[in-house]
Amino acid sequence: MDTGGGMNEHWQGVAEGLRDDTALLLAVQAEYRRLYERCFRDDPAVNHRLPVITHAFRRLGRWRVFLLLTPWMLARLLVPDEPPDIEIPADWRPAARRGAPYTMIGPAFSLELLTGRQKAHLNYSTAIGHYFLHPLVLAMAPFPTPEAVFGAWNDVIAARNANLEKMRRQNPQQEEISRREFFSGGFRK
Structure with missing residues (x-):
C-alpha cells in the first residue's frame, strides 16, 4: 500500500x-x-x-x-x-x-x-x-429505484446550473469584473 x-x-x-x-x-x-x-x-x-x-x-x-x-x-x-x-x-x-x-x-x-x-x-x-x-x-x-435517485440528483444539478446561468445573464459584467479583479490582485490574501 x-x-x-x-x-x-x-x-x-x-x-x-x-x-x-x-x-x-x-x-x-x-x-x-x-x-x-x-x-x-x-x-x-x-x-x-x-x-x-x-x-x-x-x-x-x-x-x-x-x-x-x-x-x-x-x-x-x-x-x-x-x-x-x-x-x-x-x-x-x-x-x-x-x-x-x-x-x-x-x-x-x-x-x-x-x-x-x-x-x-x-x-x-x-x-x-x-x-x-x-x-x-x-x-x-x-426513492423506489436507483434510477429515481440519479434522476432526482440530475434535477438538482440542472436547477443549480439554470440558477447559475440566470445569475450570469442578470449581471453579464460580473465575469469580466471578477477576471479584472483577479488579475489585478483584488483576490490576494
Whole structure:
C-alpha cells in the first residue's frame, strides 16, 4: 500500500491492484455491501430496496471521482492517485481505524480538484485505504429505484446550473469584473 511520505506518512492509498479503475469500483461496491450487511441490514431507517452501486465514474486530474449509491446515502467518492497534502488526524490513521466502528462522516477537508475546491470527508477502509466521501443525499426513503435517485440528483444539478446561468445573464459584467479583479490582485490574501 502507498503510504506517501512527509506530511502524508499516515495516508494509506489504494493497494496496487486497485489502481485499475474497474477493480477500484468493484472493491468499493464489495466494501459497502459488507457495511450494509454488518451495520444496516436491520436498520428501518434505510431504504432496503436500493442496491449498492457505483455510477458516473470520471477522472479529474489525479483524482478518481464517482457516485456511490447505497441504501443509506448517495455520495460522491474521491480517490486520489497520490497522497493529498493533508495532515491525517491521529484517530483516522490506519492503525486507529482498523477494527473501529463504521463512521460515515470523517473529518472535513477542502480539496483542490480541476473543477475547483471540493469539501469532502476523510474515510478509511482496510479494503480500500483512505479516500474522501461527500454525502449528497441522506434521506433515501422516497426513492423506489436507483434510477429515481440519479434522476432526482440530475434535477438538482440542472436547477443549480439554470440558477447559475440566470445569475450570469442578470449581471453579464460580473465575469469580466471578477477576471479584472483577479488579475489585478483584488483576490490576494
